[in-house]
Amino acid sequence: MLYIGLYLVAAGVGGIKGSLPTHGAEQFDESTPQGRIKRSTFFNYFVVCLSAGGLIATTFVVWIEDNKGWKWGFLISTMAMLLSIPVFLLGSGFYRNKIPNGSPFTTISKVLLAAIINSCSGKTTSNAVVNMATSPPSVSTQKSSDTKSKKGQEKTSENESLETQTQSFKFLNRAVNNTPVYTALKCTTKQVEEVKVVLKLFPIFASTIILNCCLAQLSTFSVQQAASMDTNLGSLKIPAASLPVFPIVIIMVVAPIYDHLIIPFAREITKRETGISHLQRIGTGLVLSVLAMAAAALVEVKRKNVAIKHDLVDSTKPLPITFFWIAIQYALLGSADLFTLAGMLEFFFTEAPSSMRSLATSLSWASLAIGYYLSSVIVSIVNEATSRGHHKGWLSGGNLNRYRLERFYWLLCVLGGVNFLNYLFWACRYKYRSTGSKK
DSSP, X not given: OHHHHHHHHHXXXXXXXXXXXXXXXXXXXXXXXXXXXXXXXXXXXXXXXHHHHHHHIIIIIHHHHHHHOHHHHXXXXXXXXXXXXXXXXXXXXXXXXXXXXXXXXXXHHXXXXXXXXXXXXXXXXXXXXXXXXXXXXXXXXXXXXXXXXXXHHHHHXXXXXXXXXXXXXXXXXXXXXXXXXXXXXXXXXXHHHHHHHHHHHHHHHHTXXXXXXXXXXXXXXXXXXXXXXXXXXXXXXXXXXXXXXXXXXXXXXXXXXXXXXXXXXXXXXXXXXXXXXXXXXXXXXXXXXXXXXXXXHHHHHHHHHHHHHTTOTTOOSOOSSBGGGHHHHHHHHHHHHHHHHHHHHHHHHHHSXXXXXXXXXXXXXXXXXXXXXXXXXXXXXXXXXXXXXTBOOXXXXXXXXXXXXXXXXXXHHHHHHHHHHHHHHHHHHOOOOSXXXXX
């Protein structure tokens, strides 16, 4: 029953995190600069709200579970979710609701299958079917179009860009055929171009996975480090398991500063609506993650030197060094998470076709999940590769002071640096589709 409950929670959280960012962002008028600026603010505070929930969960709910029992913790969480439903529904009369028009997975699968089957059958792509929107406008049409609203012009421009066949991913152009092998696999140019747009997002998505590998260390080795240090704050003893509160608080503090101070200042310099571009924001997060791993390695060296100096390498006593040293890597990784997650959500939302925005924003959470799983894989590989004969692996054994954790952190630092270079390669070649990102 416990696992059933956990899987149901995972399914519910997946639905909320996959749909809510897109639903919230669509409430703003993306045809105006002010609307796009407010939408950017929404993504910042969406991450803040997630952090606020995490703060309550890791403090108040944990305290309830420790002092009153697990059933009270689960009960409070359940009641909070039940209460959120009517609160959400109260605004249903004011929401801008997008009419569903099919699953993006259906479109992607259809285009890929059509391209493969048409290639195998020897049929060539036909360019005979071209949407009238791609034809050169007449003089009278041009005059009438000049009187349209800016919103209408932008929508027409977006449609035209998707209804004109491009030469990227040429193989997929084979999906467009007047006489397909199977009529159910008949694809339009727009569908093919939408799939191409999503595929172009994948290099950026893949470049953020290593960052989430680094984030995974906050709840594993960083907690073990803190547990071996002096966790007293005056007369108060801080549980090592509560240290993940640090990055949460950092996000809640930095987000308003970023939105109300840094961005307006950057906007004056760059003359860009968003201050810095979405890709620059993601890149900033990647750089911060590299710095965080370097700081973590240096702190670990200092921690082990203290253990050696006081002859406490094999002792279970707390080391005479404050756990606030660990706060450095927590602060850097918390800031990295804010820059990257909010940047990814906005980037994927604005660049994806309107019919695939929920799928695109979900890539942010997929990156997080893959990063955490990959972290476990990297730890296993490192232990296997570094264990020779009687020598244990870098991260093997029950004594943290005997670990080579600083080497592992340096490894992540190097991987993060190489990953950032890979990110620069793709980011410098990416061409924005959205209006707000171009200005």
